Amino acid sequence: MADAWRRQTSLRRFYTVLGVGLLLAAMFASMWFADEANAGHFFDRLPHILDFLSWLIPKDWNDVWRALFDVASPHDTGTQEFNFPLGRIYVWGGFYIPEYFELMITTVNVALVSTFIGFIFAVPFSFIAARNLTPHPLLRLIVKRFMELLRAFPEIVIAGLFAAIVSIGPIAAIIAIGLHSIGALGKLFYEINENIDMRAEEGLRAVGANWFERVRFAGLPQVLPNFMSYTLLRVEINVRISTIIGAVGGGGIGEELKLSISRGFGAKTLALVLLLFTTIFIIDQFSAWLRRKLVGEQAFMMGA
């Protein structure tokens, strides 16, 4: 008995060591590969890693606030680095929206609209794709595969395709992120649908309700809080994706941030990072609070 136990543990230990060893080998090989392929090498660049922060530190810290709220800077010499008031968007007389806030609003709007598109399509798709509620198994298979394709398809390709059709800008980003959201939300939704309590559905079936009525009155009330919770989670993710798509031509704050960093505008970069960070932080916290209200503590279970 003790012998068998010892043999088993030593075997297990061997497998663990082997697994960890392979993982470490793969890690070091990857590190070497990434370092070789990079323009600058890790150990060459490491001593200079703080150099690049030197341009980031503004000469005058007040410039960060000025850049954020488009207030004229005393350092303005006509260059793009300090032309803060140029970006003002006047709404009403002397009242204006600072440029970066406008860009941030664009990015957030892209995220919200694309999540809305995702939600609108994902709800019916998810009921078709759920094993227990599907109107037809073949339809279920088609919808499931379609959603998988939407989910795996790289967003930038859709964004690039539609940039050529509806011109570069936020609309292309909305279409790209929206399509991706349909797939991503649809998958989460149909997994929820497959776990519902079917007694309500049986009751409705017994009184002769059609598919739509069964889904509406038996399925939807059970799953809606969870749907909303996942949709809020998706909003958080979409704000991030919308920033990134913005950086490659989708407009919004991502584009401005990329330009500002590549040109080395310290104050502008800090203002943008501050605004982006605060917005994402607020959205995350607000959505976490709302999700906790909707479905309780389990809203925090990420992944798994």
Next chain:
Amino acid sequence: MATVTAEEMLSIEERYPQVFRRPLYKRFAPLFLFVGILTYLIYVLWFFSLPQVLRESHWERLPLFLTQWISYDLQPEFRLDQPEITPKYPRFSALGENPNPDWVIKNPDGTFTVLIDGPAKSVTFDKAQATIVANGETVPVALSNGKPVITGPVPDWITAHDDEVVAKMGFVGEVRVTVDRVKVRKRFLGWANFVFDTRSPFFGKSAGEVVSLIVSGPELKPGTSNLALAGDNICNNAQWQHGDVWTKLLQTIVMAFLGTLLGGIVAFPLAFFAARNITPSGVLSQVLKRFFDFMRSVDMLIWALFFTRAFGPGPLAGSAAIFFTEIGTLGKTYSEALENIDDKPREGVLSTGANGLLVQRYGVMPEVIPVFISQTLYQWESNTRGATIIGAVGAGGIGLKLWEAMRTNSNWANVFYMVLLILLVVFIFDNISNFLRRRLSRTIHDYNRIQAEQG
């Protein structure tokens, strides 16, 4: 059927006030939500000036681009103002340097026939007249009057401009006729020269010929074996750039792998200090949790841009960006998993007088390791997708290549090739990760079952 009297209805109403007498705000909440969303949508319509954008968009390009994903075209041009009509192909056309396709026929009477889709869709011409055949109709175009003139009725698939006649034949191509030239575009399904490009000595040979050349042929390039030459030609295919694409794809995979793994390694010890039930100090827990939030909220894009600036463009920057974001994400999920553990094993180990490290090792880790691995795999999977996008800002990998191929709007077949590769990689990695997670959840399941059986 039983009838409900008025009193009974009243008593039911009284017994269930939460159903029949809901507060006003609850009763109208869906309506308010609906009106709110509608208002927001109208605002967004105005904000993005959607009607104008849609009016100015070019939807006719969509089918064109989509056909270019899976097909290519050849565009021979025939000058009619020279002494002899000769077909001219654009430089770098898919046919190579000596094009002699069998669908361009020089007839014995000096006329040329170009078969666009067999004889049913074709054009036959000399200097005086061109005859376009398609859709069961034959349309003669006279060219001798200084401008192209169609005798007889003009079918709707032909557009007659003042100096040019354009015949569209659907997917297979089109013919453009002016007095001094005939231009044909013939579209083929598939990808041109996918294996060997036109400069390769293997170009235009069948698979059997290539194999026999590699196995037993004379050296095509002195000093290199035919196998090495073929490999080199495939890798450096001028249009498809297989070698470069595959290297970039590998970079994307490596970025996701390295970033997630390093993030996990760093987040692992930190999570123990951040978990409220394990940490020695509440302040430390709060500080670490805010640190995780910070790392997550700074966003992968910002990290990517910073590291691209610090390390130069390449996979190192991308790995570092994913690494920093993952410290936040994995740190948060790990510490939450730790806070949800069952405290009994820990207390048991503690009661034996084990020190702090041993308590974690034998009291906590067996419970959380499967959850940790599962969450790390999940992040790995999602980072494999995310690494494509951040590549486009210069952080290495296939993203930039993809973005550049798209910008010119002419390489859609290349774009589709890369998309297929990405889909394949995502599919494979999803399955690996799903398989491992299923194995893990079975381990957790077995563990629970054994515990339940033993009481």
